[in-house]
Amino acid sequence: MLKKDNRMLKNKDFDRAFKLGQSFYGKILGLKSADNDLLKTRLGILISTKVSKKAVIRNHFRRQIREIVRKELPLLKNGKDLVIIVFPQILDKKFDEIEKILVSIFNRLKLYK
């Protein structure tokens, strides 16, 4: 889990990211990236009941994604708000598959230093 500093906390932050951010949509994940005025990176994860009605399953993917971002965090540029959107096709994917995909998305959006 990320520390509180690296989380997006407010509804306004999400609104801002959706309205101003760069976007990229794949089959299982979507990412929106927007500049914030801070020196740190903040993360938000959206996973709706369309993905699964069971909270346990949604929590599982949310935690896996957070873990991936936590590992990559030192390599990423600062001052970004990242919103990751999860689609139902993720259900049969394993941890390392999700990891590969997420890293490639970071590459495409040139988020690495």
Place this chain on the structure above:
RNA sequence: UGGGGUAAGUGGGCGAUCGCCUCGUUAUUAAACGGGGAGGAAAGUCCGGACUUCAUAAAAAACGAUAGUGGGUAAUGCCCACCGUCCGCUUCGGCGGAUAGGGAAAGUGCCACAGAGACAAUACUAAUUCUGGGAUAUUUAACAGAAUAAAAGGUGAAAAGAAACCGGAUGUCCUUAACGGGGCUACCGGUUUGAGCCUCCGGUGACGGAGAAACCCUGGCAAACCCUAUCGGAAGCAAGAGCAAACUUUAGUCGCGCCGUCCGGCCCUUUGGCGAGGUGUCGCGGCUAAAAGACAAGUAGCUCGCUCGAGCCCGUCAGCAAUGACGAGCCUAGAUAAAUGAUCGCUAGAACAGAAUCCGGCUUACGGCUGCCCCAAUAA
């Protein structure tokens, strides 16, 4: 040992690496060390409360809920015990199971199929009487109509509705030449059971037991409307309380930008991308108009509410039990775009499933193991 049921208990373990929330101590910038960190259903949100705000003279109406009795409880539509009814078994002593179980002469409605008629109903067959008729004499038949009559046939789950059984003739039928014999029950007598009234006894009570007297006319469904009795003010922690800072608001129009697994277009070889236009939406800025300018109000900003509670657990006592009383011990998540984890290895392949103000219940989901019950096989 195998299979099935039940749901009382339990609700994976160990190790490695890397992390999160919270509390305490030390530091007081970063941090270090130590403690704690989802459930039996956290779920469905179906009942009952605590708590909060608002409303409120009382009552009624309306609406909703409940419906045998007693007890338990903060309370309940929950739980426990008992009563009645129904079903099964029985060694007739009981045992086990089910049970939304007030009112059907307040009214309305419904009662499939069959049947003449499905309820203060019904005359199809058969019966009796009258009229017609036959028929301008007699006998008086078929047939038609009307009335009476609820004993029978037939239909049905049920038919103007106590039931079952026993005995019997003076009724009736059969048999016999007769005496006699035998059968039947719309009639008579008796017994038992059942409902209601009355009395007595037992029980807190639902109700049970006994007795006496007479009469047994007046279907079922209220999980149909309804009636009666009892209970219920409304909304919910985004309740609600406090604190700090900042911001004029609305409408129209123009420009720029952004977004959508949109549409159509272009490029490309993929997790596809780009983006002039259309439509929709949003943000920022400008202009115009109107209103406003302190104040007030608003804004999911922060803190509180927020976890010590009808709490957990052990023992003793009371009680058939639900449960209660007393005493000892314990502190056991508190997040807020939301912590309680991720990956890997071994074990065996591991269920249902994630707190959001807090409790008590109900319902639903659940792999393995243990407990209990049933069945089958084997051994003694």
